[in-house]
Amino acid sequence: DKAGYKHFMAKEIAEQPAVITQTLQAYLDGDRIRLPEPGIDFASLDRLTLVACGTAHYACLTAKYWFEQLAALPVDIDVASEFRYREPPIPARTAAIFVSQSGETADTLAALRYAQGKAEMIGAVVNVAESTIARESDIVLPIHAGAEIGVASTKAFTCQLTVLLLLALKAAQDRGHLSDSDMAEKLGLVRSLPGILNQALAIEEPASDISRRLSEARDILFLGRGIMYPLALEGALKLKEISYIHAEAYASGELKHGPIALIDEHVPVIVMAPRDNLFDKTISNMQEVMARGGRILLISDQAGIEQAGSGVWSALPMPTVDPLLTPILYALPAQLLAYHTAVHKGTDVDQPRNLAKSVTVE
Numbered sequence: 393d394k395a396g397y398k399h400f401m402a403k404e405i406a407e408q409p410a411v412i413t414q415t416l417q418a419y420l421d422g423d424r425i426r427l428p429e430p431g432i433d434f435a436s437l438d439r440l441t442l443v444a445c446g447t448a449h450y451a452c453l454t455a456k457y458w459f460e461q462l463a464a465l466p467v468d469i470d471v472a473s474e475f476r477y478r479e480p481p482i483p484a485r486t487a488a489i490f491v492s493q494s495g496e497t498a499d500t501l502a503a504l505r506y507a508q509g510k511a512e513m514i515g516a517v518v519n520v521a522e523s524t525i526a527r528e529s530d531i532v533l534p535i536h537a538g539a540e541i542g543v544a545s546t547k548a549f550t551c552q553l554t555v556l557l558l559l560a561l562k563a564a565q566d567r568g569h570l571s572d573s574d575m576a577e578k579l580g581l582v583r584s585l586p587g588i589l590n591q592a593l594a595i596e597e598p599a600s601d602i603s604r605r606l607s608e609a610r611d612i613l614f615l616g617r618g619i620m621y622p623l624a625l626e627g628a629l630k631l632k633e634i635s636y637i638h639a640e641a642y643a644s645g646e647l648k649h650g651p652i653a654l655i656d657e658h659v660p661v662i663v664m665a666p667r668d669n670l671f672d673k674t675i676s677n678m679q680e681v682m683a684r685g686g687r688i689l690l691i692s693d694q695a696g697i698e699q700a701g702s703g704v705w706s707a708l709p710m711p712t713v714d715p716l717l718t719p720i721l722y723a724l725p726a727q728l729l730a731y732h733t734a735v736h737k738g739t740d741v742d743q744p745r746n747l748a749k750s751v752t753v754e
């Protein structure tokens with residue numbers, strides 16, 4: 393049931409404030425993070441391995457920044473199809489966490505089976521709690537997103553990020569990097585997420601206007617630095633899945649190592665630049681693109697857009713938030729731009745060609 397929306401994807405984008413509220417309810421207990429049994433003692437771990445496919449893989453890439461920055465816990469990341477055949481050594485005191493909306497992705501399941509008996513513990517971050525991946529794990533961490541029908545993953549992504557952020561905060565506390573009062577402060581920020589996401593959904597109209605122009609492009613680049621790099625990857629994946637426009641994402645600092653050769657006035661470049669400690673660097677990369685005639689769509693908050701100065705092709709203002717929350721917040725413009733570009737192009741948004749919701753063959 394699309395509940396009055398034109399597509400499941402539109403409904404699922406709009407549902408995010410509500411489903412994240414459910415996710416938070418399941419994991420928060422006052423100023424504590426409560427994990428399902430048997431829990432995870434992050435103090436006893438030296439490493440994490442996060443493995444997934446597609447959008448779930450980008451959730452893992454994002455979480456790597458959180459685990460490393462908040463908890464000083466080193467994280468290895470891989471796509472499941474590479475991990476399973478590379479057969480990497482898994483050092484002692486490593487927990488392996490597999491992230492999958494469906495819980496049935498063949499490569500992710502095979503990667504999990506490879507890690508069984510080698511990793512200290514196997515965790516599953518899944519939407520379908522009765523799935524095979526969940527059943528074969530030591531700890532099931534449900535994301536509580538509710539059924540996701542659109543082939544392009546949206547609410548599952550932000551709920552995966554929410555669970556992974558809570559795990560990173562728990563890890564920071566277990567490992568002595570977060571005092572009780574700092575934890576209370578961070579959880580206060582996390583609790584503000586649904587309200588902020590609601591506010592951010594107001595960019596739907598400008599996002600649709602911009603998307604009309606994006607829909608005429610043949611190629612689109614996404615740029616992001618630091619924790620925005622995986623968000624740029626997710627934006628490009630979403631766009632190519634449903635609009636069939638060729639899109640690629642780069643870490644902004646990689647631009648001058650090759651991709652800048654692609655820039656001309658026909659290539660829109662979407663820059664994801666919240667005002668964090670890397671903002672100035674991203675903006676200078678953006679100016680390099682502008683100097684070569686590239687058309688910039690800047691996604692930042694109002695102050696960031698003003699600070700970046702004139703000359704951008706377009707800008708999408710986001711609410712101002714603490715850097716802890718930007719990955720989850722900036723998923724919304726990535727989703728909305730892809731959605732509206734696809735709608736302008738008239739493609740089959742919920743059932744894009746050649747794709748299946750659950751990839752149960754390798």
Ligand code: M6R
Nearest residue numbers: 446447448492493494497544545
């Ligand atoms: O069910 P899973 O999370 O394991 O699926 C993984 C990918 O197939 C999935 O995220 C895919 O990339 C989506 N179509 C992205 O929108």
